[in-house]
Amino acid sequence: MAKYVLKRLAAMVVTLWVITTLTFIMMQAIPGSPFNQERNTSEAVQRNMEAQYHLDQPVYIQYLYYVKSILLFDYGPSIKQPSQTVNDMLGRGFPVSFELGMTALLVAVLSGIVLGVFAALKHNGIIDYLAMTIAVLGISIPNFILATMLIQEFAVNLKILPAATWTSLAHMILPTAALAVSPMAIIARLTRSSLLEVLTQDYIKTARAKGLSPVKIIIKHALRNALMPVITILGTLTASILTGSFVIEKIFSIPGMGKYFVESINNRDYPVIMGTTVFYSIFLIIMLFLVDIAYGILDPRIKLHKKEQ
Numbered sequence: 001m002a003k004y005v006l007k008r009l010a011a012m013v014v015t016l017w018v019i020t021t022l023t024f025i026m027m028q029a030i031p032g033s034p035f036n037q038e039r040n041t042s043e044a045v046q047r048n049m050e051a052q053y054h055l056d057q058p059v060y061i062q063y064l065y066y067v068k069s070i071l072l073f074d075y076g077p078s079i080k081q082p083s084q085t086v087n088d089m090l091g092r093g094f095p096v097s098f099e100l101g102m103t104a105l106l107v108a109v110l111s112g113i114v115l116g117v118f119a120a121l122k123h124n125g126i127i128d129y130l131a132m133t134i135a136v137l138g139i140s141i142p143n144f145i146l147a148t149m150l151i152q153e154f155a156v157n158l159k160i161l162p163a164a165t166w167t168s169l170a171h172m173i174l175p176t177a178a179l180a181v182s183p184m185a186i187i188a189r190l191t192r193s194s195l196l197e198v199l200t201q202d203y204i205k206t207a208r209a210k211g212l213s214p215v216k217i218i219i220k221h222a223l224r225n226a227l228m229p230v231i232t233i234l235g236t237l238t239a240s241i242l243t244g245s246f247v248i249e250k251i252f253s254i255p256g257m258g259k260y261f262v263e264s265i266n267n268r269d270y271p272v273i274m275g276t277t278v279f280y281s282i283f284l285i286i287m288l289f290l291v292d293i294a295y296g297i298l299d300p301r302i303k304l305h306k307k308e309q
Contacts, residue, residue, distance in 0.1 A: 005293065008289055008292060008293075009289075012285050012286075012289055015281075015285055016278075016281055016282060016285060019277070019278075019281045020066075020067075020070060020274075020277075020278050020281070021063075023273075023274055023277045023278070024062075024063055024066050024274065027270055027273065027274060028059060028062075030268065049079075053076070053079065053270070053271070055270075066274065069275075070278055073087070074087065075087060075271050075272075075274065075275035075278075076271050077271065078264075078269055078271055078272050079267070079268075079269045079270060079271060079272075080263075080264075080267045080269045080272075081269075086271050086272050086275035086276075087275075089257075089260045089272060089275075090257070090275065090276070090279055092255070093255065093256045093257040093258075093259065093260050094256070094257055094279070096166060096249075096254060096255055096256035096257075097242065097245055097249065097254075097256035097257040097258065098242075100166075100172070100175060100176065100179065100245050100248070100249070100254065100256060101179070101238070101241045101242045101245050103172060103176050104175075104176045104179035104180040104183075104241050104245070105180070105183070105234075105237065105238060105241050107176055107177075107180040107184070108180040108181075108183035108184040108187060108237070108241070109183075109184075109187060109230075109234075111180070111184050111188075112183065112184040112185070112186070112187025112188040112190075112191060112230075113187060113188075113191050113227070113230070115131045115134070115135070115184070115188040115191075115192075116131070116187065116188040116189065116190065116191025116192040116194075116195065117191060117192075117195060117218070117223070118131060119131035119132060119188065119192040120191070120192045120195035120196050120199070121195075121218070123196060128192075131188060131192070132188075132189070132192070134185070134188075135184075135185040135186075135188045135189045136185070137185070138181040138182055138184060138185030138188075139182060139185045139186060139189075141181070141182075143178050143179055143181070143182055143244055143247065143248060144178075144247050144248070144251060146177075146178045146181055147174070147175070147178035147247075147248055147251045147252065148251070150174045150177060150178055151163045151174065151251075151252075154174060155174065161173055161174055162174075163252070164252050164253040164254075165252075165253055165254070165255075166252075166254045166255060166256075171252075174252065175245075175248050175249070175251075175252045175254060178248055178251075179241055179244060179245055179248050180241075182240075182244075183237045183240065183241060186233070186237065187230055187233075187237075190229050190230055190233065191226060191227070191230060194225075194226040194227070194228070194229045194230070195222060195223070195226040197226075198222045198225050198226045199222055201225075203221065204217060204221060204222055207221050228295070231291065231294065231295050232291070232295055234291050235284075235287050235288035235290075235291035235292070236288075238284070238287045238288075238291075239284045239287070239288070242280065242283075242284065243280070245258055246258035246261055246262065250262050257276060257280070260272055260276065261273070261276045264276065
């Protein structure tokens with residue numbers, strides 16, 4: 001297990017280096033300077049500002065400064081808001097984005113598992129067809145379209161929920177729902193198919209022959225094995241939810257990282273763009289790593305397979 005963890009850590013470092021390097025290359029590929037949009041500043045002032053952010057240096061020197069900022073976790077001040085550092089923006093925005101993302105993930109996992117279990121237990125029945133119809137719709141409708149529909153119905157027409165900001169539990173309902181529906185649908189379909197397969201296994205038939213109650217069979221024997229595929233996609237779903245929250249945050253005017261990231265792209269604020277990208281890359285890589293480790297702990301077959309290799 002220790003060898004497996006070390007390999008995964010090495011892969012994480014390589015992955016992070018590739019992502020950060022590609023981000024730097026893409027920023028360099030954008031023509032012009034971020035200070036060209038400042039119409040009222042002279043060329044001398046622009047040159048001084050470029051020197052302050054090392055944009056007047058050769059590309060390889062800029063890259064070294066970039067790597068240094070990553071290693072020190074100090075991305076410097078924002079270009080468009082020099083009074084604020086990128087670290088300050090991350091400190092304010094990430095907790096909000098994390099709260100939204102984790103709430104949506106929790107709702108998606110719990111509701112998706114419940115929906116999938118009921119669909120499997122009522123296979124080919126009305127509940128099964130209804131659950132899978134909901135799942136298909138959830139996968140098919142993009143979250144930004146769903147967010148617009150939710151605002152129109154519950155905030156504009158019915159006027160029972162607020163449409164924007166992030167100041168109370170009521171403000172969390174619509175963005176959380178918009179963000180959770182798609183992963184919920186994926187988990188429901190995966191839980192249903194996995195549970196249907198598990199219920200045909202010999203050990204389930206043995207448990208039934210022993211006279212165990214259906215509830216005990218499902219909870220103690222079937223569900224644990226049926227949820228293994230769900231655990232494997234939790235890392236990917238977490239990445240999808242946290243990156244998808246950028247659009248949702250913009251739609252609902254939530255003061256999270258999505259707000260800063262979208263504004264930084266519009267303003268070509270290089271430190272914010274690269275700082276946000278690197279920060280989220282580190283976070284998502286760690287989440288995927290933890291899911292891999294958890295899967296290896298929960299499923300002994302993974303350990304056995306690693307030993308055989």
